[in-house]
Amino acid sequence: MTPPVFDTAAIVRATTPEMVLTAVRDTLIAHAHGRTTVPPPLHLQFPDADGDCHVKAGWVTDTPDFTVKIATGFYRNPTAGLPTNHGLVCVVSARTGQIRAILDDQGLLTAWRTAAAGALATHAMARPDAATLAVFGTGEQARLQVEWLARLRPIDTVLVHGRSLDKTGALCKEFNTLGLHARPALADEAAAADMVITTTPATVPVLQAGHVRAGAHVTGIGTDMPHKSELPPGLFARAALIATDDHQQCLDHGDFGHAVRAGSTTDTSDTPVGLLLERPIERPDGAITVADLTGVGALDAAVASAVLRELAP
Amino acid sequence: MTPPVFDTAAIVRATTPEMVLTAVRDTLIAHAHGRTTVPPPLHLQFPDADGDCHVKAGWVTDTPDFTVKIATGFYRNPTAGLPTNHGLVCVVSARTGQIRAILDDQGLLTAWRTAAAGALATHAMARPDAATLAVFGTGEQARLQVEWLARLRPIDTVLVHGRSLDKTGALCKEFNTLGLHARPALADEAAAADMVITTTPATVPVLQAGHVRAGAHVTGIGTDMPHKSELPPGLFARAALIATDDHQQCLDHGDFGHAVRAGSTTDTSDTPVGLLLERPIERPDGAITVADLTGVGALDAAVASAVLRELAP
Structure with a gap:
């Protein structure tokens, strides 16, 4: 048969x-x-x-x-x-x-499991009262990451940063249809949101570490090959908690690996994201947290x- | 769709x-x-x-x-x-x-392409007047290697060597039904045939190098993982021509690799079997030839x- x-x-x-x-x-x-x-x-x-x-x-x-x-x-x-x-x-x-x-x-x-992993990590690691969400990128994952996170927690405002203004506008319109309050934003403003998710195929960082605010959480899901890079090493240096979905994979071809090789953090500084999903995490006020997700088979x-x-x- | x-x-x-x-x-x-x-x-x-x-x-x-x-x-x-x-x-x-x-x-x-590769290599490398064929093993590839070689050249006698006498007898009967003259043989007699094909999952060599006759050809197709071993390193030492289907793969997990690591031959002693299929090979009288086939994707x-x-x- x-x-x-x-x-x-x-x-x-x-x-x-x-x-x-x-x-x-x-x-x-x-x-x-x-x-x-x-x-x-x-x-x-x-x-x-x-x-x-x-x-x-x-x-x-x-x-x-x-x-x-x-x-x-x-x-x-x-x-x-x-x-x-x-x-x-x-x-x-x-x-x-x-x-x-x-x-x-x-x-x-694959699109759904990637969206679910990003939403679960962001929800578990962000402050319970985090209100603004910024998404970098305007592709399928930009849309899905926001939609799936909105299933897990209320979101006040969605800031969308993309290279194409047309696509950015179209995605904001889609979000607004779903009842989310979305608007285009420059990179600096987007980087300063309470929650930031990057979903791009960028080969150089899409935001500056200094623009991320104390108490914010950042999830990177776009970097899945050694030549890609979304999150700057300096962000890992500022982070009080770094989560990876797979230690070796993130070291080999995630932003975590770039940060380790740049000397901004050490290769033992990460926590498996699964451990953070098991029980609520202790989150010091003002701590920056980062999740680097590369996709687990x-x-x-x-x-x-x-x-x-x-x-x- | x-x-x-x-x-x-x-x-x-x-x-x-x-x-x-x-x-x-x-x-x-x-x-x-x-x-x-x-x-x-x-x-x-x-x-x-x-x-x-x-x-x-x-x-x-x-x-x-x-x-x-x-x-x-x-x-x-x-x-x-x-x-x-x-x-x-x-x-x-x-x-x-x-x-x-x-x-x-x-x-x-996979079974057919493995049989075809073995038959093509054996036919191209054996003496034109080679008459006896020995096969080690009694599984699907033992049957197929003989059948496919018989499509390419006449075979006088088939000697079958297996661990189970029942399976050896049954395979001989199958070959006889196809008009081949087959009979069970001990390892030493089988190793002395004009053409020898090994098709076993053995982890130690199935024949002794000294039993292979001058002018004979041996094709090994069973060794496809590092812990397997069918052909003794000494056979590679005696060979005037060694063919591999993939140099690196045979070095990594074929009998060729075992022979190189044993010092019986060098890692530059092999010829791609494809080159021997392009034009008839020069075969000195009395030369022993060996093909190590591990299967190419x-x-x-x-x-x-x-x-x-x-x-x-």
Whole structure:
């Protein structure tokens, strides 16, 4: 029997934010305690087509399924009327090796688990009374990070900083439709918000460490390769608490690694973000906190398994 | 639109040995000339279930598709009435990153491309008048290596050496049904055949270097991980010509690597097997030749693409 293939429409119908938030929270905690298997990803490049392919696998120890995820990005596709990103998730039994299902999610589950991880980290680490949220970037993750954080706590004002004024305006309009109060902001003003989330593919920092206010929290989710850089090393030097979703991965290709190599912090200064989700953190007044999230493969396994339980109970 | 899934029955109907032999030959030649992309594989282990999963990717430069192959081995499955191995091949466009199809081949294409590579190397390197063929091992590859070599050249006698006399007898019977003259043989007699192919998961050499005769050819295809070992270092010391399907891979986890580390040969003594397929080789009388094949990911891409051209022209 060939494995069933579920398309995005079926996946959207079967998935709730609560399901994703629970799976992501549990898995970040499991990962913090070493109860996951996440091998180094496999990577191919297609320079002539300006494309690449990443294959990531992950497993939460003792759960019934693991996943192998294929994600491609071909950056000239839009000129041919095709989406840039494609991908699917294979759900495989960790007990028999049988391929149970293929989720033809086109990257949707990755987008959701990334948004959920960012929202959970930001909510756990920010001051309970933090009111303003700034987001750097205007892409899919800029939209999702704000939407998912708004599920977890009230937000007074959303400041959007993007390179394109058109896209910034369009995203503010979307947020306003959702009942959030959003407006475009310059980088300096955005960096001074109570909560800051960066979601860009930048290769140089998008904000200045000195503009972040005492008592603020900053979550970086855009830096996932060694040549990318969103958060300045100086911000890590100012931080009273640094959280990483995966110590080695953030050291290898996150902003945490840039800060360590710049001498702004040490390679033992970080705390697994999962530990901060387990119980409320002690947050000294005026402390700056930073979360560097690079994406953990075990999250794919947990979210895909949860979705598949709905699709094929 | 979700990608189509083709099952083994459809794949068997669409595939001919000629198609596989042509794809494998062309790709080994392309690989010898550096015209392939083969990233290091991704690997997961499930100790409690005695299982593992390998993910391999490959691309022949400038061809339209690449592949990502998932292969699992869960060694306790037979006790539950399930096959040990599962797997599938995703065929992805190297121009747009779109997943074109899923070949639910259950490892069949890997078995065929491995058999074709072994047969092509053995045929190209053995003396034209070599008459006896010995095979070590009684599994699927023992059967396939003999069958595929018999497509390329006449074979007088097949000697089968296995640990289980029952399985050895059964395999001889299968070969006799195909019109080959097969009989069980002890290791020493088998090692003295004109052509020797080893297909075992052995962790210590299965034959003695001194038993291989002048003028013989030996192909090893079983050693594909550092802890495995089929061919003794002394055989590489005696060899006038050593071929590898991938220099680095054979150095890292083939018998060639064991021989280099034992000081029996040097790490520059090997020739890419693809070069030997391009033109007939000069073979001094009495020379011993050895091929160490560990399996190249680009072969999966070439064979899967050829099959998909038949399935979805």
